[in-house]
Amino acid sequence: MKQTEGMTLIVKTVTRISVWLILLYGIYIILHGHLSPGGGFAGGVIIALAFLNVMLAYGRNFINRWVNIGFLHDIESSSAALFLAVGILGMAIGGGFLANFISHGKLYNLLSAGTIPVLNIIISAKVSMGLFVVVWTLSVFHLDKGGKDE
Amino acid sequence: MILPFLIIIPLLAAFLITLISGEKDNWAIVLSVLAEMSLLTLALFSFFTTGNDTFIYEMSGWKIPLTICLVQDALSGFMLVIVNLIALTSLMFSISYIRQYSSPWKYYALFMLLITGMNGVIATGDIFNLFVFMEIALFAAYALVAFGAKAEEYEAAFKYAVMGSISSTLILLGIGILYASTSTLTMANIAAELQTKSPQVTHWVAAVFMVGFGLKSAVMPFHAWLPDAHSSAPAPISSMLSGVLIKALGIYAIIRIFFNIFGAPPVFLTIFMVLGSISIIIASYLALGQWDLKRLLAYSSISQIGFILLGLGIGTKLAILGAVFHILNHAIFKSLLFYNAGAVEMALGTRDLRKMGNLRGALPVTTSTSMIASLSVAGLPPFNGFFSKLIIIIAAVQSQHIAYAIIAVIGSLLTLAYFMKVQRYGFHGETVVSEIKKPVSLGMKSAMIILAVLCVVASILIIPGIREITMDPVVSVIMSKTGYVQSVIGR
Numbered sequence: 001m002k003q004t005e006g007m008t009l010i011v012k013t014v015t016r017i018s019v020w021l022i023l024l025y026g027i028y029i030i031l032h033g034h035l036s037p038g039g040g041f042a043g044g045v046i047i048a049l050a051f052l053n054v055m056l057a058y059g060r061n062f063i064n065r066w067v068n069i070g071f072l073h074d075i076e077s078s079s080a081a082l083f084l085a086v087g088i089l090g091m092a093i094g095g096g097f098l099a100n101f102i103s104h105g106k107l108y109n110l111l112s113a114g115t116i117p118v119l120n121i122i123i124s125a126k127v128s129m130g131l132f133v134v135v136w137t138l139s140v141f142h143l144d145k146g147g148k149d150e
Numbered sequence: 151m152i153l154p155f156l157i158i159i160p161l162l163a164a165f166l167i168t169l170i171s172g173e174k175d176n177w178a179i180v181l182s183v184l185a186e187m188s189l190l191t192l193a194l195f196s197f198f199t200t201g202n203d204t205f206i207y208e209m210s211g212w213k214i215p216l217t218i219c220l221v222q223d224a225l226s227g228f229m230l231v232i233v234n235l236i237a238l239t240s241l242m243f244s245i246s247y248i249r250q251y252s253s254p255w256k257y258y259a260l261f262m263l264l265i266t267g268m269n270g271v272i273a274t275g276d277i278f279n280l281f282v283f284m285e286i287a288l289f290a291a292y293a294l295v296a297f298g299a300k301a302e303e304y305e306a307a308f309k310y311a312v313m314g315s316i317s318s319t320l321i322l323l324g325i326g327i328l329y330a331s332t333s334t335l336t337m338a339n340i341a342a343e344l345q346t347k348s349p350q351v352t353h354w355v356a357a358v359f360m361v362g363f364g365l366k367s368a369v370m371p372f373h374a375w376l377p378d379a380h381s382s383a384p385a386p387i388s389s390m391l392s393g394v395l396i397k398a399l400g401i402y403a404i405i406r407i408f409f410n411i412f413g414a415p416p417v418f419l420t421i422f423m424v425l426g427s428i429s430i431i432i433a434s435y436l437a438l439g440q441w442d443l444k445r446l447l448a449y450s451s452i453s454q455i456g457f458i459l460l461g462l463g464i465g466t467k468l469a470i471l472g473a474v475f476h477i478l479n480h481a482i483f484k485s486l487l488f489y490n491a492g493a494v495e496m497a498l499g500t501r502d503l504r505k506m507g508n509l510r511g512a513l514p515v516t517t518s519t520s521m522i523a524s525l526s527v528a529g530l531p532p533f534n535g536f537f538s539k540l541i542i543i544i545a546a547v548q549s550q551h552i553a554y555a556i557i558a559v560i561g562s563l564l565t566l567a568y569f570m571k572v573q574r575y576g577f578h579g580e581t582v583v584s585e586i587k588k589p590v591s592l593g594m595k596s597a598m599i600i601l602a603v604l605c606v607v608a609s610i611l612i613i614p615g616i617r618e619i620t621m622d623p624v625v626s627v628i629m630s631k632t633g634y635v636q637s638v639i640g641r
Contacts, residue, residue, distance in 0.1 A: 073168070074169060077165045077166075077168040077169045078165070078169055080161075080165040081162060081165045081166060081169065084158060084161060084162050084165075087158070088158065090210065090211075091154070094210075094211055095211045096207075096208060096209055096210045096211035096212075097154045097158070097207075097209050097210065098209060098210040099210045099211040100210065100211075
């Protein structure tokens with residue numbers, strides 16, 4: 001394997017294994033947001049870190065080949081719009097913006113707490129994609145010397 | 151209830167714009183103009199139906215100490231009308247102005263976030279929610295100041311971000327102290343709880359808020375960021391920042407917190423008067439020395455904010471009427487002046503007054519509307535600025551604050567002086583300008599004409615019959631001080 005970009009083979013191999021564990025942990029935090037500490041924001045940050053881990057180990061060009069940044073951007077924007085849609089649905093059905101209109105279920109069950117898990121998932125999409133795109137943009141930006149230096 | 155829609159509509163528009171816009175900005179323009187027109191309609195409707203009532207909207211179906219509530223009274227209705235009126239004209243002005251920058255659709259998404267933040271700050275009845283919306287508006291503003299992507303714009307945006315973060319930290323500290331001592335974040339409950347606490351709590355928190363919101367509204371010792379940020383931003387954004395942002399985030403929050411929560415402690419009214427008069431005089435002198443048109447206008451904003459703060463500090467019914475009226479008037483004429491500066495910058499490629507000359511032939515609409523705006527801000531009858539300044543001066547004399555009245559008169563004369571300089575060098579100079587680089591488009595012209603007409607029409611708000619249904623309810627919300635508590639939680 002030729003070492004053209006990214007870090008050493010050791011880092012790449014460890015990343016290949018660890019990135020799935022990080023993703024799994026992020027998903028766990030998101031899905032248990034209504035039961036244990038954490039939630040959409042914390043889980044979203046962990047998922048973004050998994051992506052960043054790949055970007056650091058394999059280099060930016062690897063990400064550019066495999067991921068369509070525009071699509072991530074669209075996921076981010078549409079999750080914000082979805083959040084508002086859930087809020088407006090609450091207004092239409094439950095009597096107030098963001099009202100919890102789904103059955104609350106049994107306490108401590110995974111499928112409980114009405115709209116909160118749904119909102120957690122939406123927030124995690126927003127946060128993970130947003131954070132990843134921000135760091136990706138910063139990494140692209142250093143190539144492009146803005147201002148007067150051109 | 152229409153209050154949540156004032157926040158939902160611009161937020162949804164912002165994210166839809168980022169979703170559906172390609173390289174062209176056509177859909178972004180359609181969406182943002184539609185959103186803004188509906189917002190203005192809602193704001194006007196809510197202002198004229200509210201009167202002396204207070205409406206409360208409780209989010210997510212919970213009841214008041216537990217939920218975030220939105221409060222609609224005359225004051226918030228009045229501010230919502232100002233914000234959305236200026237925003238609509240600013241969008242009209244933006245359509246052709248922003249096309250000179252790359253990817254203009256991003257501008258509209260950020261613009262809608264700015265509106266979300268300001269509408270949220272005005273509508274909310276929860277002090278931490280106020281902080282959150284303030285940050286939304288500020289982050290959109292930082293990005294918009296840097297929208298031109300030149301080195302000096304990044305510098306201005308960075309300076310703005312540093313000063314904004316310092317003030318936000320102070321405000322967050324104040325909110326933390328309030329929460330620690332009252333165990334609630336709903337503003338009305340805080341006000342009710344504070345009446346049972348030692349006045350020291352109020353004074354410490356008020357001191358922290360005075361610096362925090364003073365930085366947001368750029369009164370004199372806290373003004374350093376404003377001339378850079380407001381002169382570097384694209385012209386329609388300068389008009390939003392100078393016209394409404396410093397009022398929604400600064401003055402409105404000061405009124406809500408110092409009058410409605412703290413019950414206007416006299417020592418802070420004195421501080422308002424002192425800071426206000428310092429701003430009036432020193433900022434006018436600084437404006438007098440500027441040759442960059444937008445920097446001059448930015449310093450002028452600081453001095454006009456001084457008038458508003460002086461009116462609030464005097465604290466009589468008449469003075470507060472003057473301050474409230476000046477909030478509206480300053481939004482109208484300062485936005486118009488920034489549009490004029492933007493049109494001149496687009497047509498001639500310069501903001502330096504010495505390089506302008508006689509523009510009567512080349513830019514007739516810009517020249518005539520700038521004349522109206524200059525006379526209005528300088529306080530000449532029959533324009534709106536005359537009446538609000540006159541009311542503040544009369545109120546100062548009536549309440550035995552003769553020295554402050556004299557300062558206001560001197561400030562008014564200095565304002566006249568530097569706007570005569572603008573007219574003499576910038577628009578009616580010796581060298582006749584006949585060639586322009588880019589024509590001023592219809593949208594820009596109509597935005598200027600609408601505001602120029604409003605400069606004259608706004609004067610009728612002072613006629614007693616009209617004043618009773620428009621500004622008197624606003625003044626009574628401010629004057630009733632902690633009557634806000636009764637109307638929000640005493641139902």
